[in-house]
Amino acid sequence: MDLIYTEAEEAELLAAEQRTSIRTYFTCGSTRHLRASCPVRNQRKAPPSQASGSSRGNGDSQGQQDPVPKRAGLSYEKSVCKPGLLVVQANVKGFEKPWRVLIDSGASGNYARRSTLEGSQQYAEALEVQTRDTISVRLATGTLVTVSKVSVDLGVKFLDFDSVERCLVLDLDSRYDLILGMTWLERDEP
Numbered sequence: 535m536d537l538i539y540t541e542a543e544e545a546e547l548l549a550a551e552q553r554t555s556i557r558t559y560f561t562c563g564s565t566r567h568l569r570a571s572c573p574v575r576n577q578r579k580a581p582p583s584q585a586s587g588s589s590r591g592n593g594d595s596q597g598q599q600d601p602v603p604k605r606a607g608l609s610y611e612k613s614v615c616k617p618g619l620l621v622v623q624a625n626v627k628g629f630e631k632p633w634r635v636l637i638d639s640g641a642s643g644n645y646a647r648r649s650t651l652e653g654s655q656q657y658a659e660a661l662e663v664q665t666r667d668t669i670s671v672r673l674a675t676g677t678l679v680t681v682s683k684v685s686v687d688l689g690v691k692f693l694d695f696d697s698v699e700r701c702l703v704l705d706l707d708s709r710y711d712l713i714l715g716m717t718w719l720e721r722d723e724p
Contacts, residue, residue: 571693627689633711641715646701650711660686695722
């Protein structure tokens with residue numbers, strides 16, 4: 535029995551397949567995590583007692599697990615997102631709630647959502663030093679937008695990554711608070 539797809543469905547399937555192959559992590563071949571959270575890599579780095587599993591599942595633990603601190607991390611399984619997109623939850627210095635971060639190799643720079651920053655001290659300071667310069671940015675939709683050049687330095691922390699990122703402030707849609715592009719990828723090499 536032959537399955538018949540429309541051209542649009544075929545194109546979307548091919549694009550999803552290509553995006554997945556681009557993101558394959560070579561140590562274990564998975565597309566669902568970054569190097570920092572690779573179970574194969576972490577097993578190699580763990581002490582022998584943890585790698586063999588002797589600290590868990592022995593008869594006297596009575597179902598209790600080792601306490602694991604809560605921290606920002608991958609949210610692939612927890613949220614609904616398109617295949618091939620790498621979305622993480624990150625802690626940003628000066629903000630209580632974690633931010634949704636899209637890691638996008640198609641973005642040339644780092645971008646922060648204006649509405650997430652409004653009311654913060656970082657944004658207020660950035661507006662004080664704002665120049666009359668404007669910058670044009672082509673969005674993923676193909677739309678070219680010209681905005682005032684307002685940049686903020688954000689302390690971003692997730693998984694094993696902890697850095698200060700210079701981000702251009704844009705009116706992004708509500709799906710993501712921050713987009714980390716090639717400037718972050720080239721420097722941090724996840």
